[in-house]
């Protein structure tokens with residue numbers, strides 16, 4: 001018999017049970033469900049909606065249920081439909097009809113919204129911690145490579161030399177924006193829906209602020225209809241997670257390219273690569289590839305949720321149950337990706353010689369020659385043309401810019417003086433780009449101090465909110 005079975009003549013078809021159940025995946029919300037029920041039943045007694053003794057009996061029993069689930073001694077059955085029903089059934093089995101008082105002034109509609117918000121708040125905090133761990137590895141790799149020069153690319157063609165730290169730090173700032181987006185989605189999630197009941201509120205004199213306070217919510221929802229059917233907070237989180245995966249995927253792609261024999265800029269640690277079942281020589285960057293591949297699934301989860309919401313009439317509809325698998329899968333995937341990619345980066349070794357060599361070839365400092373002429377008064381467009389010709393001559397003669405003598409340079413343009421002979425040096429080129437946000441070491445140092453400030457702010461935020469989520 002279902003807890004809601006009163007008006008039914010027949011029992012539920014097996015296939016319907018199988019189709020409608022959410023228990024297999026929403027049982028991961030049991031902690032939140034129980035914490036929410038305890039706060040609710042405490043409030044019911046405080047407001048004299050139920051007697052204090054009944055509230056106490058329910059609290060004790062429900063805590064027992066908590067321990068049973070935690071110890072994997074709880075018997076779930078598919079007929080329970082969802083985690084809320086499973087716990088309520090067990091409660092009534094334990095304490096008899098008095099257990100049925102728990103659901104006073106509450107509906108599963110506001111209950112599931114509550115559980116999901118509590119769960120997501122906790123997960124966002126955890127995720128923010130993982131983002132910070134990742135950022136820390138990026139900073140320490142950048143610090144190790146404050147001297148290392150690499151070619152910078154546009155269109156995957158060597159463009160201008162860079163410090164490797166500059167390249168790494170680019171990802172630090174992407175992740176800072178990710179952190180910020182997660183933080184915003186936390187704020188959107190941090191609203192108490194409980195007390196909205198099924199859709200219209202309740203006639204019982206409930207105290208929603210009390211529950212918000214018990215459960216660490218900063219706000220109480222304003223409109224019960226909106227509250228039971230709002231999943232914006234999930235969508236916002238899925239979008240933030242999707243964008244973060246885009247960043248991780250770009251980084252993964254670079255690691256894949258850099259670890260090819262053609263580039264050979266990095267060597268991934270044996271512990272973070274896999275072999276081929278047929279080609280004995282191979283060492284494959286599967287971690288990075290899967291980080292890139294899983295990004296598709298995380299995007300898909302966002303699209304799935306946007307599509308579920310499209311055209312849903314107010315208020316609660318069972319469609320909303322579809323929010324959980326997308327959400328849980330995204331949380332699991334992003335957490336795992338952050339952790340594993342972080343240790344891939346931490347353990348990889350960097351072929352600084354290979355990078356330095358690549359940063360010397362292919363006329364990579366040609367822009368510097370043009371800038372030199374510009375500083376002597378030549379319009380940039382003309383300088384571009386002059387240096388283009390210089391490069392063409394070099395290609396024809398089969399030599400690099402560094403092989404040019406002052407005489408060669410003067411032949412092309414008389415504005416070149418002896419100091420122009422240094423223009424082929426990639427380090428000089430890097431150090432000259434000292435504009436705000438540029439690649440010179442002065443700018444890198446500014447970026448480091450900015451990064452330290454950001455990390456301190458992130459840490460402060462995290463510490464402030466750690467105590468506010470259910471563990």
Ligand code: ARG
Nearest residue numbers: 022082108109112318320321
């Ligand atoms: N399992 C449901 C969900 O995930 C809980 C709410 C069910 N409400 C209802 N009226 N059937 O959304």
